[in-house]
Amino acid sequence: MRTPLSRIRGLGAAHHGTEHFWQQRVTAAANVLLLVVLIGIMVTLVGSTHATVVATLSKPLVAVLLVAAIISVSIHMRLGMQIIIEDYVHTPFRKVVLLMLNTFFTWGVALTCIYAVLKISFGL
Amino acid sequence: MTDMPARQRPISPHLTIYRLTWTMVMSIVHRVTGSALYFGTLLFTWWLVAAASGAKYFDTANAFFGSWFGQLILLGYTWSLVHHMLGGIRHFIWDTGRGHGPERQTLARMTLIGSVAITILLWAMALLLRS
Numbered sequence: 001m002r003t004p005l006s007r008i009r010g011l012g013a014a015h016h017g018t019e020h021f022w023q024q025r026v027t028a029a030a031n032v033l034l035l036v037v038l039i040g041i042m043v044t045l046v047g048s049t050h051a052t053v054v055a056t057l058s059k060p061l062v063a064v065l066l067v068a069a070i071i072s073v074s075i076h077m078r079l080g081m082q083i084i085i086e087d088y089v090h091t092p093f094r095k096v097v098l099l100m101l102n103t104f105f106t107w108g109v110a111l112t113c114i115y116a117v118l119k120i121s122f123g124l
Numbered sequence: 125m126t127d128m129p130a131r132q133r134p135i136s137p138h139l140t141i142y143r144l145t146w147t148m149v150m151s152i153v154h155r156v157t158g159s160a161l162y163f164g165t166l167l168f169t170w171w172l173v174a175a176a177s178g179a180k181y182f183d184t185a186n187a188f189f190g191s192w193f194g195q196l197i198l199l200g201y202t203w204s205l206v207h208h209m210l211g212g213i214r215h216f217i218w219d220t221g222r223g224h225g226p227e228r229q230t231l232a233r234m235t236l237i238g239s240v241a242i243t244i245l246l247w248a249m250a251l252l253l254r255s
Contacts, residue, residue, distance in 0.1 A: 046250040050179040116172040
């Protein structure tokens, strides 16, 4: 005898349950908190010299917040673009290729940005 | 069956037959701004990599972002980000079960008015701090 709860746990058509939905919400909440702070910092950096920008970005707190934002934003935009592809592309081959490119693009952006932040933070 | 020519079947009506409503437009704009931000991350990546590569590269990136074309892109970038963020907060309100009644019109309007107002505020702050 299975309870209704145990039957829906981790299931659904894709066997992922509400994971996609929930991850999108968690990263959305993180994005709001992180980006409000980072937009504030970016506003102060408008028109600054290279030395000033590097000095600000190498502060440990700023660097950690930036890396956190990059990770959260990348997951969020991978999930978002996945939905758009699944909504509009119905040819199986094209869909699989685009979904793969979506993963490559978002990981590429994330790793490049994190590398740049760490390089700045640890000293050029 | 296979050599029969494909019959032209009537297709179901799509977006073009509906009267535009605020909630519908805001839903489309949420997706459009999301896509713009997706590709816009390339600009942010360029800026970060330029900063990590040294003053010479950074000045090149800065010159682009400082040009009228760069500024136009950044203005669109700012608005897209703020609009998508407010749209996301609207989604959070819906997630709690609220905002599905007639007030959804107000919520949709507030998203647009709010995003324009916050964008102007951010740019005004940036220009004031710069001078």
